[in-house]
Amino acid sequence: MVSAPGQGDFRVGLLGHGTVGGAFATLLERRAGEIEATTGLRPRVAGVLTRSRGDFAQILADSDLIVEVMGGVDPAREHVLAAMAAGRHVVTANKQILSRHGEELWAAAREHGVQLRFEAAVAGVVPVIRVLQESLAAAHVERLHGIVNGTTNFILSEMARTGAPYATVLAEAQRLGYAESDPTEDVSGEDAAAKMAILARLAFATPVHLDQVRFEGIEHIAPDDLEYARELGLSLKLIGTAERVDGGLNVRVHPAFLYPGHPLASVNGPYNAVTVESPDITEITMSGPGAGGPQTASAVLGDVISAMIPPASTPEPTASLEVVQDVASAFYLHLEVADRPGVLAQVAQVLGMQGASIKSVVQKGLGEKARLVMVVHPLAESRFFAALELIARLEFVRARPRAIRVIEEEFT
Amino acid sequence: MVSAPGQGDFRVGLLGHGTVGGAFATLLERRAGEIEATTGLRPRVAGVLTRSRGDFAQILADSDLIVEVMGGVDPAREHVLAAMAAGRHVVTANKQILSRHGEELWAAAREHGVQLRFEAAVAGVVPVIRVLQESLAAAHVERLHGIVNGTTNFILSEMARTGAPYATVLAEAQRLGYAESDPTEDVSGEDAAAKMAILARLAFATPVHLDQVRFEGIEHIAPDDLEYARELGLSLKLIGTAERVDGGLNVRVHPAFLYPGHPLASVNGPYNAVTVESPDITEITMSGPGAGGPQTASAVLGDVISAMIPPASTPEPTASLEVVQDVASAFYLHLEVADRPGVLAQVAQVLGMQGASIKSVVQKGLGEKARLVMVVHPLAESRFFAALELIARLEFVRARPRAIRVIEEEFT
Numbered sequence: 001m002v003s004a005p006g007q008g009d010f011r012v013g014l015l016g017h018g019t020v021g022g023a024f025a026t027l028l029e030r031r032a033g034e035i036e037a038t039t040g041l042r043p044r045v046a047g048v049l050t051r052s053r054g055d056f057a058q059i060l061a062d063s064d065l066i067v068e069v070m071g072g073v074d075p076a077r078e079h080v081l082a083a084m085a086a087g088r089h090v091v092t093a094n095k096q097i098l099s100r101h102g103e104e105l106w107a108a109a110r111e112h113g114v115q116l117r118f119e120a121a122v123a124g125v126v127p128v129i130r131v132l133q134e135s136l137a138a139a140h141v142e143r144l145h146g147i148v149n150g151t152t153n154f155i156l157s158e159m160a161r162t163g164a165p166y167a168t169v170l171a172e173a174q175r176l177g178y179a180e181s182d183p184t185e186d187v188s189g190e191d192a193a194a195k196m197a198i199l200a201r202l203a204f205a206t207p208v209h210l211d212q213v214r215f216e217g218i219e220h221i222a223p224d225d226l227e228y229a230r231e232l233g234l235s236l237k238l239i240g241t242a243e244r245v246d247g248g249l250n251v252r253v254h255p256a257f258l259y260p261g262h263p264l265a266s267v268n269g270p271y272n273a274v275t276v277e278s279p280d281i282t283e284i285t286m287s288g289p290g291a292g293g294p295q296t297a298s299a300v301l302g303d304v305i306s307a308m309i310p311p312a313s314t315p316e317p318t319a320s321l322e323v324v325q326d327v328a329s330a331f332y333l334h335l336e337v338a339d340r341p342g343v344l345a346q347v348a349q350v351l352g353m354q355g356a357s358i359k360s361v362v363q364k365g366l367g368e369k370a371r372l373v374m375v376v377h378p379l380a381e382s383r384f385f386a387a388l389e390l391i392a393r394l395e396f397v398r399a400r401p402r403a404i405r406v407i408e409e410e411f412t
Numbered sequence: 413m414v415s416a417p418g419q420g421d422f423r424v425g426l427l428g429h430g431t432v433g434g435a436f437a438t439l440l441e442r443r444a445g446e447i448e449a450t451t452g453l454r455p456r457v458a459g460v461l462t463r464s465r466g467d468f469a470q471i472l473a474d475s476d477l478i479v480e481v482m483g484g485v486d487p488a489r490e491h492v493l494a495a496m497a498a499g500r501h502v503v504t505a506n507k508q509i510l511s512r513h514g515e516e517l518w519a520a521a522r523e524h525g526v527q528l529r530f531e532a533a534v535a536g537v538v539p540v541i542r543v544l545q546e547s548l549a550a551a552h553v554e555r556l557h558g559i560v561n562g563t564t565n566f567i568l569s570e571m572a573r574t575g576a577p578y579a580t581v582l583a584e585a586q587r588l589g590y591a592e593s594d595p596t597e598d599v600s601g602e603d604a605a606a607k608m609a610i611l612a613r614l615a616f617a618t619p620v621h622l623d624q625v626r627f628e629g630i631e632h633i634a635p636d637d638l639e640y641a642r643e644l645g646l647s648l649k650l651i652g653t654a655e656r657v658d659g660g661l662n663v664r665v666h667p668a669f670l671y672p673g674h675p676l677a678s679v680n681g682p683y684n685a686v687t688v689e690s691p692d693i694t695e696i697t698m699s700g701p702g703a704g705g706p707q708t709a710s711a712v713l714g715d716v717i718s719a720m721i722p723p724a725s726t727p728e729p730t731a732s733l734e735v736v737q738d739v740a741s742a743f744y745l746h747l748e749v750a751d752r753p754g755v756l757a758q759v760a761q762v763l764g765m766q767g768a769s770i771k772s773v774v775q776k777g778l779g780e781k782a783r784l785v786m787v788v789h790p791l792a793e794s795r796f797f798a799a800l801e802l803i804a805r806l807e808f809v810r811a812r813p814r815a816i817r818v819i820e821e822e823f824t
Contacts, residue, residue: 031550034550038617130543135718137714138443138713140446145819225814228746239819245736252739254817257818263699280439284537285697286697287696288696289695298690302549305549316522323618324661325662327655402634405666405669407670
């Protein structure tokens with residue numbers, strides 16, 4: 001993994017080689033060619049520090065940028081401070097140091113004129129840090145709501161879906177790798193509280209320490225509560241809130257019921273999402289996977305690349321994909337037909353000649369109102385439209401057929 | 413609006429003073445103090461070019477950065493090129509010049525070493541441009557789905573909600589200001605096609621011209637089709653797609669049915685949303701208001717500030733809001749009670765003494781299973797918890813009461 005120095009190399013010192021660190025090293029190697037095409041520099045891991053191997057001073061000396069994914073306060077904090085003092089940009093995924101020592105770290109970054117990036121510290125690849133720091137730098141934010149812990153969102157989603165009690169679903173989450181063997185930090189709300197402290201600092205330009213964030217967990221939620229939610233069409237989520245209150249700021253984490261129209265109500269499974277409300281923008285919502293080694297590594301890599309390239313540059317095209325026109329789609333097909341036997345069979349035959357097969361069909365109405373409504377399995381659009389031309393000319397088809405594409409992917 | 417030069421000013425030349433330009437000038441003035449606190453520079457409009465007044469050469473000479481919100485290809489394209497050749501950063505909201513002349517403009521930005529920012533050109537304040545250019549700069553994007561036209565999403569949402577035909581809903585959209593008096597560009601899908609050309613260029617690093625984007629509009633959608641969608645739980649949206657197909661790229665816009673779990677299925681009204689899929693990140697979704705003068709102006713201002721500040725800097729705190737702990741919440745309250753008359757009245761009385769009033773209540777079960785489940789209107793949490801302590805001690809309450817907050821905001 002540690003390669004020899006070369007021309008045009010961009011040397012990344014990697015502190016930590018657990019799930020995220022390992023995934024980052026793999027991803028960096030896989031994307032090095034594309035990054036070189038875009039930036040002119042080929043990134044490579046110049047050294048790795050773990051608990052058992054590596055020398056921090058040597059890694060620092062050999063690196064252009066430091067990635068810190070070891071977690072915890074010590075020694076991560078000292079390493080990050082030392083790296084910035086030595087003039088290195090730092091990318092970190094560490095919510096602990098930022099929610100407890102953020103002002104010290106940000107002041108050091110300003111003092112030494114380096115970048116401190118931390119997209120991966122909150123909500124994985126959901127780009128909430130960048131959006132708050134840059135897109136919304138001057139928006140007057142009124143409130144921010146977030147689902148910022150994937151473990152608890154998975155547990156609550158499963159409790160709602162299955163009716164099973166907390167302990168059963170927690171055990172399942174542990175088996176699936178969505179919860180740690182000691183789940184306390186997640187299920188107590190403390191993990192979410194650290195993330196909300198960071199988001200509140202950015203959204204309101206006010207120092208916020210983890211100790212100032214009240215939090216409550218999900219351990220006491222009973223199947224009864226979720227049954228009530230289901231009856232009323234509510235969703236139960238572990239919600240982080242940061243909002244202006246009486247000229248001050250309140251930051252908190254607790255379970256809350258949401259009405260169906262709320263942008264966070266439909267966020268299920270191990271996902272994270274954040275809604276930012278401001279009179280300037282109404283509100284925007286961002287959602288995506290909240291954790292996972294590859295996803296977090298991708299957020300770290302986005303920050304590394306941002307530190308490598310000048311802002312707001314649109315690089316020359318690095319790909320020259322052919323723009324193709326004929327793709328495959330599933331289709332809904334709506335036909336007004338004469339009300340008599342054999343009609344469906346003839347339509348199916350024409351479709352079949354073009355390789356189209358019917359997934360589902362409904363016959364509706366009688367006489368003048370007779371309709372055939374069907375969904376056709378995906379096929380090349382050119383073939384579907386060829387079939388459609390033939391169907392339009394069948395003598396029992398009484399009006400121009402209507403076809404609308406169907407996007408069949410299902411998301412959890 | 414045009415102020416005198418001063419120390420530490422950042423001079424913005426404004427090309428165009430319609431809905432977006434006017435809202436931008438107002439917003440810039442309102443936020444100038446906060447921006448100065450953050451950046452050390454006070455932004456001000458140094459000159460305005462409209463069809464009837466202003467001199468472009470003079471405005472360019474007097475400006476540090478050019479904001480182009482005039483729209484259309486000519487003369488916007490020449491002005492943007494001239495501004496970049498003169499070494500000015502440019503912020504534009506103009507999808508026309510980017511989807512037709514993007515490569516020329518991006519090459520000019522690279523040649524002259526200036527920033528060309530265009531967040532407002534696609535999906536208003538939804539920060540999809542920044543996220544594709546920066547957060548996902550090295551992600552291998554497989555597919556991008558977008559609802560990138562608010563007019564058509566409003567019309568389809570209203571047709572689904574009311575069952576009314578296209579022409580009726582279009583007229584309503586025009587009355588409400590969601591559709592232009594000549595709605596052709598929106599309802600034909602051409603506006604969305606221009607935006608998809610821009611997104612596809614960024615996501616796939618391949619030149620994409622508007623002419624390469626197939627588009628179909630919503631004019632032919634009938635109430636029947638939406639009735640079918642409702643029966644099957646599907647949503648009908650005008651969807652832009654850019655995806656890798658057979659080693660090439662396909663970019664298209666057409667109406668499509670979505671299954672309920674799809675991240676775009678619940679995006680209703682004049683909203684925009686984009687989902688980016690990549691094996692690196694699974695997928696992320698961003699949503700928010702797609703248009704509107706103030707919202708678009710906010711996106712333009714975000715770009716202007718980004719051009720003013722160094723990347724990834726977390727400025728010193730500019731606010732020192734007090735972090736307050738006691739806020740108001742609505743509560744769900746679940747009580748296991750003895751099954752006898754008068755119980756609800758006593759609970760209501762205790763709540764009332766703390767100023768809590770009951771919004772709704774359900775009595776469930778009999779005997780051992782008797783439950784009172786209620787929602788209490790918002791009140792200070794300290795008062796609610798004081799009431800809860802008293803309720804827990806009532807002799808007919810048979811288990812620890814359970815309380816969960818309710819977030820009552822409703823979104824459209």
